[in-house]
Amino acid sequence: MLNYAETHFKFPVSRLYRKEPVILIDAPFQICPGLPCPTWLITRKANRFPVYINEVYGEWKNAKGQSISFKLPIEKQFDKSFHFEELDFEKPENCTGIWMLKIFIKYEINKKSKICERWNYPFLPPEPLIINFLKEPLPKPKGWLAGETHCHSSYTLDSVEFGAAPAVLQKTAKSVGLDFICITDHSYDLISEKKFQKMKNEIAGLDGVVAGEEISCGNSKNENVHLLAFGNENYVEGHGDGGRRWWNTDPDLPIQKAIEKSGVFCFAAHPKLQMLFAEKLLLKRGHWSYKDLTENKISGIEFWNGFRGKDFYEGRELWIKCLLAGHKLLPLGGNDAHGDLNSYTAVKQPLWSLKHNNEHIFGQVRTVIPDTGKIPFSELPENLYITDGPALWIEKGSLHARSTEDFGKFLSITIFRGEEGAEKIEQMKIDDSLSFDFEITLGNNLYTRAECETCMGKFAMTAAIYSPPVA
Ligand SMILES: [Zn+2]
Ligand SMILES: [Zn+2]
CATH class of the missing domain: 2.60.40 (Immunoglobulin-like)
Structure with a gap:
């Protein structure tokens, strides 16, 4: 949108x-x-x-x-x-x-x-x-890579919206502090295998850029939802909510079929996106449900889609529900920027008015993964965190937090332990420092994860680290 x-x-x-x-x-x-x-x-x-x-x-x-x-x-x-x-x-x-x-x-x-x-x-x-x-480099653990996992290029080019050229995104990414970007243009804008391959060829020459697709597919209620695929070899069709086929807004493929056809790890995009009634009615757009997330081979959920609004909190709640039931889904942070390198301009009311805000800026929310030497997301990251500022990661029984003067001192660092039916919350003791290392015990509960916030309103959260099964 x-x-x-x-x-x-x-x-x-x-x-x-x-x-x-x-x-x-x-x-x-x-x-x-x-x-x-x-x-x-x-x-x-x-x-x-x-x-x-x-x-x-x-x-x-x-x-x-x-x-x-x-x-x-x-x-x-x-x-x-x-x-x-x-x-x-x-x-x-x-x-x-x-x-x-x-x-x-x-x-x-x-x-x-x-x-x-x-x-x-x-x-x-x-x-x-x-x-x-920025006064200092982005805080980030050594040997990890920061990336943008949801953005649109100039291959999203229809009558109401357009993105930036892949080379422009690549150059911007470098200055912003991103090590990789996944370009995920809409299946309904890529239209065909031919245009998808043209995009892949253009991107193939750009270091650190992964070509992917935001596939429109059908949830359990046969409504259109969006699925992020990274590095798929072939185009996966999905024209249901593209607005070009108004006589038929039915999804082309159900979620699981789209995942299988992509042949790569797939993530649910903006599971609880706020939308206009017209989008639901005219484009048959819907939300991701617990059933959609757990009965299909989903690798994770992009519930941080540019800003922390109602959809972030509802998406996070859904993610936690999945975690507590033992579904090891990764959290993903992206921005869904279409161009929008500095701020976000969009249609507010079709044919009538435009809007401008800071909700979907390229590179603002970052997914940070360990560098394994492979193309990002060609394998499933074993660990990650998502952030719009500080670094926060759990590694070998320790929780680490780093901020800089640019992003501010920590207001809170919180550990969440997944136990029967609910999470147990533990506030960590902090002072004025920009750097913390806590030894934490893993293993007495289903999983452990953490979140932090700084005095400048910057936020980070880790993936859930599951405890090894008791022998
Ligand atoms: Zn979308
Ligand atoms: Zn998108």
Whole structure:
């Protein structure tokens, strides 16, 4: 559902329709120390509405009152259907912390000269880019890899939403601090084996990028739910809720058939996603149930889908229910960003209004796994944690927690022990430190897992470590 918003969806009538290409500027939301801050000018549908861009100008500002002004001449015609132009202008160097970037685009279209700030979306007030230049590298155990497990590329390109080019995602990932990304475009956007292979070929040349698919398939009520597959060789069809086949919204394959066809480990995407009534009714979209998760060969659940809202807490509850029943499902954290490198723009009401928030930003929520030298998720990770800041992991009978000045001191570190029918909660004693190592006993209960939160609202949680069976 989530995307760079598209404004050329005209039928039957749209308040958002414009005789202009979409023009916008995007850049990563955070930059690791010493890494570049790539910034892109994006044009979409300039083949239908060619535009001449004169220049880009603006100003960086931070809370210390520092500022940097810049002006970058572009002076060229844009006429491609989809284009990312990397912009080279002055950026804050050796000055960490949060910077605000106000940026303007001067362009000519239909013989008129225009200026827009950040984007030319109708009825959506401009917002500056907010970029956090981190003081320290991301906290992470040695020999582990941080990844984005749910994002959309430019192969998600339909009338209402579009993502970023794979090479743009790869370059952004490096600066943000990601070691790998799994691109999971919709089965209903990939359409066919041919387009899927084209995407795979384009991605094959990109180091650290795994091509996958977000497959629409049928739950036990024959409603469409989304399934994440990483590294599948072949396309798995799933057109039910794509909105192109309105006369038939039935899922193509039930969950288990889709998993078998993919031939890889599969994860339930956003099991309790909040959706519009229209999506349920017109696209026959549904939720994942306990039955769907436990009666199919699911490897884990992506219940952290960009932000911690109602769907996160409901998804986590469902996950715990599965854990307590002995189903060893992995938790997965992704963002479901469609482009959206700095903030998230999307359609609020179809044909009527757009929205802007921080709910689905590329690379913000990360899944961190031990590096085994294999392609991520080509084997099932034996351990992992998910985070939007601190590191938290259980290894060899110890619980470790690490934060940095960028993500703040710990407010709480909590251990959850799976026992008969419920979890037992244990608060760990903490002080002002950014680093903790606790020896913990494993084995007196079904499983052990942990969560932590920092004073900046950053959060991490581990997978459940099951106790070895008593001999
Ligand atoms: Zn989805
Ligand atoms: Zn998605």
